[in-house]
Amino acid sequence: VPYPPEHKAKTRARIIEAARVMFNRHGFEQVSIDEIMKHAGLTRGGFYHHFPSKEALYAEAVRSFTSCNPFSRKLAAHEGPPPSPRALARMLVELYLSDDILGDVDQHCPLIALPSDVARAGLKPRNAYTKVVQNMLHVFARAFPTDDARAEQKAQLIVNLCVGGMVIARTVTEPALRTEMRAAARAQALSILAGNTQRTRR
Amino acid sequence: VPYPPEHKAKTRARIIEAARVMFNRHGFEQVSIDEIMKHAGLTRGGFYHHFPSKEALYAEAVRSFTSCNPFSRKLAAHEGPPPSPRALARMLVELYLSDDILGDVDQHCPLIALPSDVARAGLKPRNAYTKVVQNMLHVFARAFPTDDARAEQKAQLIVNLCVGGMVIARTVTEPALRTEMRAAARAQALSILAGNTQRTRR
DNA sequence: TGTACATCAGTGAACGCGCGTTCACTGATGTAC
DNA sequence: TGTACATCAGTGAACGCGCGTTCACTGATGTAC
Numbered sequence: 001v002p003y004p005p006e007h008k009a010k011t012r013a014r015i016i017e018a019a020r021v022m023f024n025r026h027g028f029e030q031v032s033i034d035e036i037m038k039h040a041g042l043t044r045g046g047f048y049h050h051f052p053s054k055e056a057l058y059a060e061a062v063r064s065f066t067s068c069n070p071f072s073r074k075l076a077a078h079e080g081p082p083p084s085p086r087a088l089a090r091m092l093v094e095l096y097l098s099d100d101i102l103g104d105v106d107q108h109c110p111l112i113a114l115p116s117d118v119a120r121a122g123l124k125p126r127n128a129y130t131k132v133v134q135n136m137l138h139v140f141a142r143a144f145p146t147d148d149a150r151a152e153q154k155a156q157l158i159v160n161l162c163v164g165g166m167v168i169a170r171t172v173t174e175p176a177l178r179t180e181m182r183a184a185a186r187a188q189a190l191s192i193l194a195g196n197t198q199r200t201r202r
Numbered sequence: 203v204p205y206p207p208e209h210k211a212k213t214r215a216r217i218i219e220a221a222r223v224m225f226n227r228h229g230f231e232q233v234s235i236d237e238i239m240k241h242a243g244l245t246r247g248g249f250y251h252h253f254p255s256k257e258a259l260y261a262e263a264v265r266s267f268t269s270c271n272p273f274s275r276k277l278a279a280h281e282g283p284p285p286s287p288r289a290l291a292r293m294l295v296e297l298y299l300s301d302d303i304l305g306d307v308d309q310h311c312p313l314i315a316l317p318s319d320v321a322r323a324g325l326k327p328r329n330a331y332t333k334v335v336q337n338m339l340h341v342f343a344r345a346f347p348t349d350d351a352r353a354e355q356k357a358q359l360i361v362n363l364c365v366g367g368m369v370i371a372r373t374v375t376e377p378a379l380r381t382e383m384r385a386a387a388r389a390q391a392l393s394i395l396a397g398n399t400q401r402t403r404r
Numbered sequence: 405t406g407t408a409c410a411t412c413a414g415t416g417a418a419c420g421c422g423c424g425t426t427c428a429c430t431g432a433t434g435t436a437c
Numbered sequence: 438t439g440t441a442c443a444t445c446a447g448t449g450a451a452c453g454c455g456c457g458t459t460c461a462c463t464g465a466t467g468t469a470c
Contacts, residue, residue: 002411002466011413027322029231032456045460046414054457111370116318119373120229130374156386161359164366168313171321172332184358204433204444213446234423247427248447256424407470415463421456430448437441 020061024113059124089143097182161185222263226315261326291345299384363387
């Protein structure tokens with residue numbers, strides 16, 4: 001064994017992280033393998049020792065957000081007793097729609113940074129994207145009592161609001177709109193989490 | 203004047219419509235000028251007689267959705283007395299989140315088909331995208347009484363729900379999710395339009 | 405303990421291809437006479 | 438009425454460039470003896 005066994009895994013992880021950032025900034029097609037490898041401190045040629053294709057790396061980069069994201073980092077830095085599921089959900093809404101995240105594309109969730117890119121990609125990136133959605137739904141669904149028959153639907157609503165608000169805010173050029181769309185989404189999402197009754201048509 | 207005066211304008215409109223469809227299908231960077239011109243029944247070389255750059259065409263294609271879209275067409279085909287603003291808004295929600303539209307990428311709103319593409323584009327496409335958002339907000343805002351201080355905020359909520367639900371539905375691979383995210387968005391949007399009181403945190 | 409070796413992560417040149425844009429040209433059209 | 442002409446929308450070859458992927462090679466490392 002010429003290199004320490006964890007050596008290749010570390011390099012691989014470095015490439016994925018570099019790719020995640022570069023894809024967030026410029027999208028899938030606009031980033032070259034050359035640039036990703038350079039950003040990871042490597043050169044073009046080694047790429048295919050780690051991934052079978054650019055698209056396979058794309059799927060890995062999307063999926064990697066589940067385990068490494070600003071929300072997890074915030075929780076890891078959190079002191080004191082662990083927050084309740086409901087408090088956790090509130091924190092996620094606030095963070096997701098915050099000015100800090102809007103202004104920092106590198107940290108964007110793939111749901112915000114890459115929706116139309118992934119929609120046109122192959123099955124592997126789309127499956128990875130689906131996993132990220134399900135992960136987010138799960139955090140919100142747990143915020144409601146286990147006997148709440150509408151918990152799943154409410155979680156879906158909150159995800160819709162967070163994603164819709166951020167996708168529009170980050171694309172639109174009108175500053176007022178960039179703030180208001182997120183403010184409306186935040187207020188409604190927090191209202192749903194607070195348990196306000198939602199009358200709903202069937 | 204060698205050609206009828208409206209000749210060039212017609213060709214230009216044909217190029218924009220071809221571009222709109224191709225961009226919806228494959229995104230901005232993945233479509234070549236060659237393909238757009240072929241789709242419009244023309245050849246590569248003439249492109250720069252009509253547009254200064256590919257990006258300028260992109261902005262035109264996004265903006266063109268405001269005047270030519272499935273909703274306008276449905277209204278034009280509508281018989282009988284003109285629907286009330288509220289009925290109009292309900293129709294838009296239903297159509298926007300419908301299975302028919304989800305399955306027909308050519309007819310997608312740019313907010314759904316191109317969010318991350320446009321976000322990374324220049325000012326002109328982003329301004330065009332902003333106009334489409336404002337247009338949609340306007341349709342919903344008019345659905346509420348003029349003295350409703352929250353009309354604007356409610357319109358923003360509905361747009362967030364429609365865009366969030368569709369963006370996720372069209373990217374995700376899990377069929378249940380593709381249906382449920384839109385169903386949740388639809389129910390909530392219609393509930394807001396029906397005037398159910400929304401208690402909201404400040 | 406020291407040395408030759410096998411391994412394989414990483415290198416960088418090269419291949420084949422397609423793109424946005426430019427440009428000299430063509431030819432269908434309406435107009436001047 | 439008929440013909441020569443000026444216009445300019447449309448053509449297609451060419452330019453310069455960058456990409457995803459392949460491949461023969463390098464050289465740092467742990468191991469065998």
